[in-house]
Amino acid sequence: MPYVVTDECILCGVCVIGCPSEAVSEDETKCFIDVSLCIECGTCAENCVSEAIIFVEEEITETHE
């Protein structure tokens, strides 16, 4: 989940409109990025007015048992 929306989101809607792959959706409290649709272009993070979208390095989870 590289791009995530933090609690800084003020629901301005800019990221929803700007996403080229319609990966961002919005509800009453926050917006969400659908990782299955996100192409990681970074547009939403650049355009966010309150710097609410951050890039998170994917955790490497090893499943050796």
Ligand code: SF4
């Ligand atoms: S990184 Fe690009 S594709 Fe992914 S949610 Fe943001 S604007 Fe959409």
Ligand code: SF4
């Ligand atoms: S651009 Fe930023 S503040 Fe605006 S809805 Fe998207 S995440 Fe929230």
